[in-house]
Amino acid sequence: MKQKYLPLTATILIFLLSYALCVAQYPNMLSTRVIGNLLTDNAFLGIAAVGMTFVILSGGIDLSVGAVIAFTGVFLAVVLEQTGIHPLAAFALVLAITTLFGAVMGAIIHHLEMPAFIVTLAGMFLARGMAFVLSIDSIPIKHPFYATLKSLYFKLPGGGRITLIGGLMLLVFAIGILIAHRTRFGTNVYALGGGTATAKLVGVPVASTTVRIYALSGLLAGLSGIVFSLYTSAGYSLAAVGVELDAITAVVIGGTLLTGGSGFVAGTLVGILIQGLIQTYITFDGTLSSWWTKILIGLLLFAFILLQKGIIRLSRNGRQPA
């Protein structure tokens, strides 16, 4: 097997193994209902993590994701409360704003040669601040269209439901996988992760690729915000704090190298599912503190970083002679 599939395989094995362990203890966990909920509950995180995967593959980082989700939620709540425009129009408007926001961050990162960490950190404060400017309260969204969207689902055998937002996440992952592996843009993202200077020499349009990567992350953070507002039926400027870190965690557990250039969008989905599974297990158990989720995820993350380090070392020694 090729070395680059090793982290992904490890992730999938860990997921299957832990799911088997969960089922051994609580046979009820083996139901389409649990799986459906797993998708619904993690939909907003999953969508944001797809954008994060592209950013990390290119060797960057996007810390603004959580704040953009909160901004999106508050924006939708305020707009739907105070104006008469249709939610779909509001969705389009907010997606345009967050995409542009991401594009501007990408342009600053490229043209001013600033570290992505700093630029998106500033973006995080800016987006969170804008959310506060719009409203400091938690505003409920009572639009009837929201109720309609929330009532849409696809029934699985066994009583489980793939809700609209759960299905949307799967769709976003499918499109993300196609973009990453079957488009020139996708290859360019990997190329940037392999080294910006080299990528430029080989003819990768570094500027437009960087802008598009962060625009994509902004777009998906906005979409994630819409999903989050559907999920919670409210907009609150203090919501989704630290979601960007959960997204980064899912990406790394999913087998993507934090330094960029290597990984798979599909792995991120498994990373999301592992996080969700741990949460579900703790809910089933009922006695464990929810902090155990964080502790287990922390340990898992650490294990994956070690695994990646090991693989890098192996691949250095394993070069084929001429």
Added chain:
Amino acid sequence: MQTSSDNILSAVRIEKGFPGTKALDKVDFHLRRGEVHALLGENGAGKSTLIKCLTGAYRRDGGSILLDGAEVDPRDTFDAQRLGIGTVYQEVNLLPNLTVAENLFLGRQPRRFGMVDTRTMNRKARELLAEYELDLDVTRDLASFSVAIQQVVAIARAVDLSGKVLILDEPTASLDAHEVAMLFRIVRRLKARGLGIIFITHFLEQVYEISDRITVLRNGQLVGTRDTSDLSRRDLIAMMIGRELAAEIHSARTEVAEGRLRYRFRNYGRRGRINPFDLDVRAGEVVGIAGLLGSGRTETADVLFGAHRADSGTAEIDGQTVDLSSPRAAIRQKFGFCPEDRKTDGIVGDLSVRENIVLALQARRGWTRPISRAEQNRLADQYIRALDIRTPDREKPIKLLSGGNQQKAILARWLATEPEFLILDEPTRGIDVGAHAEIVRLIESLREKGLSLIVISSEIEELVAYSTRVVVLRDRTHVAELGGDRITAHQIVEAIAAANEREAS
């Protein structure tokens, strides 16, 4: 003179100036179809500037470039590539984390319905590489192949993209003999296909092996273009450096070290890196270390300096057992070490010449006892003068200096610590012939001052010039030691060859 139709690429009266210097002064350069044309000159002679003008990386100030008889004006390297001029550099400029096929077709992947058609791309990549005698799994990451193969992939990409002129900028610097032979087979094949190939290198043997014609630049001016077969090595060196240094480098060494035995290593080694060896070094002695690439030369240096701790044996200085388990410990025993790869291990590029020179001395004194600025200036000026480091002033960032001058600055760094035992790993690698001779003279003068030196070099002639003893390595083992009048290029080559024969039998 050739008629213009023979020339695939002609550069006429190219001029390029930088503030304060004239990098190219009306240089003419003509490349024929189906020839390998070596472009030679000392560092700073204008080779890279000329190449950069041809590939559009620099804008020339004057002169014209004719490709296939038509005037062209490449705006950047992509433009040059589109016109037909491709370049391959010493460091492979491809992406290690992409597959071989992706590297070959990056930016022009075949598509179907807007999606990359991976299967077609892989098939085309295999077909392309088959022309270069390579049969690889093109879906593997480039990083999983050796540098030589990566180099060939880079050439395949450049030729496929441009197809008229191929510029090879020091392509062989990090390859071993076997890999160089493979590369040259490919170059000959491309030549037979009618490509014009410009070959830049520091290895004169390779120039004679592969090139048809040689053009020499010096100080931004054209010295001349000659047929390789009509140009003797001595004349070539004379053209490059403008003085008869060749004889000086190869002057026979007469005296034998009579200094007292100071350093005694017994059964010294580290498992997996270098097998245990015995080594004695006298005061005022240069011990040369010879061997093929990967024979354990650099590993010997690392273990002596404590960069990799020895796990067997003892080290004695003047009869006292000493601890050399880390570079800090070695520096305390007045050891100095100029590593092979000065870009990654030696210089700190953004610091000034002065800061680079005082670095090791400061490190030995400890950071709590800073060297005063006046003292730093005095030291820097002293060594800039003593070693003839060519820099406008001591505050210039060292990365802006030429390779030879960087090497001298690193030497200065260690000389400033007044070492008694100095290890030089490939001190003349990648520097021009003129600086070469100066480094050799410097080694001689250090030896005369009573220092003990270990010098590792892959240039045997050079070892012969300054060594009082030569240790020959093979397969991470010290296999032979030559002294006195046995130090000749012939004897060293014999020793290496004999060692390898033994391995074969």
